[in-house]
Amino acid sequence: MKIYIGNDHTGVEMKDFIKNHLVNNGYEVIDLGTNTQQSVDYPNFGKDVAQKTVADPGSFGIVICGTGIGISIAANKVKGARAALCYEQETAKLSREHNNANILALGARVIANHKAIGLVDIFLSTEFEGDRHSKRVDMLND
Numbered sequence: 001m002k003i004y005i006g007n008d009h010t011g012v013e014m015k016d017f018i019k020n021h022l023v024n025n026g027y028e029v030i031d032l033g034t035n036t037q038q039s040v041d042y043p044n045f046g047k048d049v050a051q052k053t054v055a056d057p058g059s060f061g062i063v064i065c066g067t068g069i070g071i072s073i074a075a076n077k078v079k080g081a082r083a084a085l086c087y088e089q090e091t092a093k094l095s096r097e098h099n100n101a102n103i104l105a106l107g108a109r110v111i112a113n114h115k116a117i118g119l120v121d122i123f124l125s126t127e128f129e130g131d132r133h134s135k136r137v138d139m140l141n142d
């Protein structure tokens with residue numbers, strides 16, 4: 001499975017942590033984020049990850065900024081992107097089951113790296129339930 005990951009300057013450490021975990025578990029990871037502490041603008045990274053994820057069916061995106069808020073807003077401006085900002089496991093699970101989220105947004109300043117790994121694992125291993133949720137997800141795309 002291919003994962004597009006992107007981050008601003010606040011998310012470098014978390015990105016590296018997640019990237020190592022994913023590569024060690026056999027995922028193909030495309031790193032679109034910044035790699036230094038020099039301040040950058042999160043909208044550019046949210047947009048880039050979202051565009052590439054949407055253009056590559058079957059892939060997923062992960063976006064990281066300080067809170068996850070700004071970069072999730074940016075990602076969701078891209079048609080076909082369904083970025084879910086998750087701080088705990090239940091929303092990571094439901095974002096897949098109900099919303100068919102294709103991008104996970106994380107806040108590096110508000111959750112620990114080990115917690116982020118847990119959210120990533122749940123997000124990537126949970127299937128969309130389809131059924132009554134399909135119509136609603138189609139409405140999002142429209």
Ligand code: RB5
Binds near residue numbers: 010066070
């Ligand atoms: C950068 O200082 C910070 O504003 C950004 O990482 C993010 O938290 C925005 O939502």
